[in-house]
Amino acid sequence: MQFEKIVILTGAGLSAESGLGTFRGTDGLWDQYDIEEVATPECFARSPVKVHDFYNMRRGWLKQAKPNAAHFALAKLEHDHTGAVLTVTQNIDGLHEAAGCSHLIHMHGELASALCARCGTSLPWHEDLSLTTACPVCHKAGFLRPDVVWFGEMPHEMERIMEALSRCDLFVAVGTSGMVYPAAGFVAEAKHAGAHTVELNLDPSDGASLFDEAHYGPATEVVPAYVDKLLG
Numbered sequence: 001m002q003f004e005k006i007v008i009l010t011g012a013g014l015s016a017e018s019g020l021g022t023f024r025g026t027d028g029l030w031d032q033y034d035i036e037e038v039a040t041p042e043c044f045a046r047s048p049v050k051v052h053d054f055y056n057m058r059r060g061w062l063k064q065a066k067p068n069a070a071h072f073a074l075a076k077l078e079h080d081h082t083g084a085v086l087t088v089t090q091n092i093d094g095l096h097e098a099a100g101c102s103h104l105i106h107m108h109g110e111l112a113s114a115l116c117a118r119c120g121t122s123l124p125w126h127e128d129l130s131l132t133t134a135c136p137v138c139h140k141a142g143f144l145r146p147d148v149v150w151f152g153e154m155p156h157e158m159e160r161i162m163e164a165l166s167r168c169d170l171f172v173a174v175g176t177s178g179m180v181y182p183a184a185g186f187v188a189e190a191k192h193a194g195a196h197t198v199e200l201n202l203d204p205s206d207g208a209s210l211f212d213e214a215h216y217g218p219a220t221e222v223v224p225a226y227v228d229k230l231l232g
């Protein structure tokens with residue numbers, strides 16, 4: 001293969017065919033829920049029950065969800081490529097790990113984790129959260145929240161991501177609309193570093209013109225085909 005250091009950015013479109021839905025577009029989550037009412041720290045302070053209900057519902061979906069052919073293809077790329085592969089996901093599901101991917105950053109957090117706003121502990125969580133759930137560490141109720149990154153909050157491991165982008169020679173974005181920053185700006189960072197940039201998506205994203213190469217179609221078709229081509 002002609003590339004040595006690869007960064008993959010994934011979004012909700014990757015997990016759509018695993019039944020988890022996307023945010024934007026027809027039947028997207030934001031069609032049914034107002035973003036201002038479920039994905040900001042302010043709305044959690046104002047209406048914590050509504051926010052808990054939204055994430056409890058999605059944690060429930062996760063129990064049924066299985067990785068699809070696109071998750072497995074990206075894990076195969078990580079294992080079979082002789083150079084470095086870093087996957088940066090905006091998704092809060094655990095489907096990359098379930099497919100065998102281990103060199104992974106969850107930049108928007110994880111649904112299977114809870115964060116105590118009082119003592120700062122982050123811990124694995126698989127059950128519903130409510131206002132009466134006590135933190136197992138500080139033992140106070142009412143402070144646990146989904147361990148996810150809402151609008152206005154800083155995504156995780158930005159330094160490590162920017163460092164990988166500054167060194168990569170191939171950047172591939174999969175199933176993301178390119179509407180949410182800072183992830184939407186990664187293609188420009190990678191291009192600035194001289195990387196070849198590729199979009200794999202159902203439709204052209206907001207930043208489509210910044211990609212050198214694009215393949216459009218369902219992730220379960222275009223991702224395995226692209227990975228096979230890459231691995232030769």
Ligand code: BJW
Nearest residue numbers: 011012013022023024090151152175176177180181202219
């Ligand atoms: C398929 C498919 C199939 C469908 N196969 N493909 C003005 C300018 C610039 C920035 C800002 C601004 N105003 C505000 C901001 C900042 C703000 C932001 O970007 N807002 C925009 C809306 C404008 N960003 C933030 O606040 C971020 N923090 C921040 O900026 O901190 C400061 C900072 C400064 C400097 C450096 C770094 C940071 C935080 C953003 C947090 C986003 N949180 C959410 C919720 C997380 C928890 C949860 O999951 O509930 O993250 S919002 C939501 O959007 C979620 C997603 O991860 C994220 C991205 O969505 P994604 O994955 O792209 O999904 P969709 O639905 O949009 O697209 C799906 C795509 O798949 C589509 O293209 C389909 O076509 C495709 N598809 N089926 C293949 N089968």
